[in-house]
Amino acid sequence: MRYVIAFLSPAGSTRKIGWAIKETLEELGRDFILTDLGRERNSLATIENFTGGDPFCLFIGTPVLRDLAAAPVMSLIGGLNSAPQSFAVPYCTWGGVASGIAIYQMAQALLEKGFLIPAAARVISSHSIMRNIDNPLGAGHPNEEDEEAVKGMARLVVEAIDSGDLRSLDLQALDYPNPELAAEMKKKLSAPVPVTPKTLDKELCTLCGVCASECPAGAIVLDPEPRFGGSCFDCLNCFCLCPEKAIKLPVSLEKMIEMIRNRSKTFNETPRTVVLSVLKHDAEPI
Numbered sequence: 393m394r395y396v397i398a399f400l401s402p403a404g405s406t407r408k409i410g411w412a413i414k415e416t417l418e419e420l421g422r423d424f425i426l427t428d429l430g431r432e433r434n435s436l437a438t439i440e441n442f443t444g445g446d447p448f449c450l451f452i453g454t455p456v457l458r459d460l461a462a463a464p465v466m467s468l469i470g471g472l473n474s475a476p477q478s479f480a481v482p483y484c485t486w487g488g489v490a491s492g493i494a495i496y497q498m499a500q501a502l503l504e505k506g507f508l509i510p511a512a513a514r515v516i517s518s519h520s521i522m523r524n525i526d527n528p529l530g531a532g533h534p535n536e537e538d539e540e541a542v543k544g545m546a547r548l549v550v551e552a553i554d555s556g557d558l559r560s561l562d563l564q565a566l567d568y569p570n571p572e573l574a575a576e577m578k579k580k581l582s583a584p585v586p587v588t589p590k591t592l593d594k595e596l597c598t599l600c601g602v603c604a605s606e607c608p609a610g611a612i613v614l615d616p617e618p619r620f621g622g623s624c625f626d627c628l629n630c631f632c633l634c635p636e637k638a639i640k641l642p643v644s645l646e647k648m649i650e651m652i653r654n655r656s657k658t659f660n661e662t663p664r665t666v667v668l669s670v671l672k673h674d675a676e677p678i
């Protein structure tokens with residue numbers, strides 16, 4: 393069995409977890425590739441070349457963005473061929489507001505393609521919009537304990553595949569645990585929220601190019617000042633990383649942080665990492 397680790401990680405937490413899985417596969421001597429969707433432009437071709445149409449096991453990670461999986465991750469899954477006898481382990485990192493329906497969304501698309509889903513994880517992380525302030529939601533995560541939980545999950549998955557275990561989680565097990573809130577979140581799937589308009593303060597912009605080089609979608613062209621293109625999936629990396637604060641949104645960062653903190657109180661979700669698995673029933677309700 394070949395293994396693929398694929399993730400998108402504008403701010404680095406989802407990558408950290410991807411690398412923890414990589415370490416586990418290395419320790420177990422497995423044949424794998426790792427593809428970072430924000431740094432490679434054709435992860436799908438990389439996966440197809442590596443797997444050559446044979447069954448494989450895909451670890452796939454996304455940050456939770458406004459309750460959902462990141463659009464490029466869903467596009468990657470959409471582009472995969474149907475994969476009977478293949479396995480998938482969706483994971484998300486979330487910033488202490490609500491873990492959302494990202495793993496549900498990924499699992500739905502993966503199950504439709506015939507993947508079996510032996511496990512999945514929601515990993516608590518420092519909130520990326522709060523990366524430059526003291527005491528962000530999810531501060532200090534993912535930490536060693538979170539990484540160990542994911543590594544343990546990866547080991548169990550490999551063991552199960554080796555032993556021919558074909559059990560899979562069903563979609564319901566991966567849904568947001570509160571049905572009312574889950575239904576609310578799912579409305580966004582049929583009526584997507586428009587991308588936040590971004591404007592440039594030309595007086596402040598020094599044309600340094602940080603925004604363009606750090607955009608995981610390659611959506612910013614320097615012409616010579618930054619222009620925002622259609623592939624933007626609204627991760628706000630450019631806004632957070634601009635050293636001059638030259639990228640403006642309709643809401644200030646301070647206001648946004650206040651709204652995020654208020655929203656986290658509404659959900660009141662315990663900020664912890666949860667591994668869901670058919671292999672070992674260690675999931676606890678949120």
Ligand SMILES: Cc1cc2nc3c(=O)[nH]c(=O)nc-3n(C[C@H](O)[C@H](O)[C@H](O)COP(=O)(O)O)c2cc1C
Binds near residue numbers: 403486490
């Ligand atoms: C635009 C945006 C929306 C977000 N929405 C949520 C959310 O709905 N719930 C949550 O808990 N965290 C949310 N976060 C925080 C991220 O999910 C979290 O920080 C994640 O670990 C980021 O992953 P990365 O470091 O790989 O980019 C959001 C972050 C951004 C930038």
Ligand code: SF4
Binds near residue numbers: 596600618634635639
């Ligand atoms: S990061 Fe900021 S200052 Fe640099 S090019 Fe982009 S908008 Fe301009």
Ligand code: SF4
Binds near residue numbers: 606607620621623
């Ligand atoms: S343009 Fe900005 S918000 Fe859009 S994908 Fe790129 S970095 Fe993220």
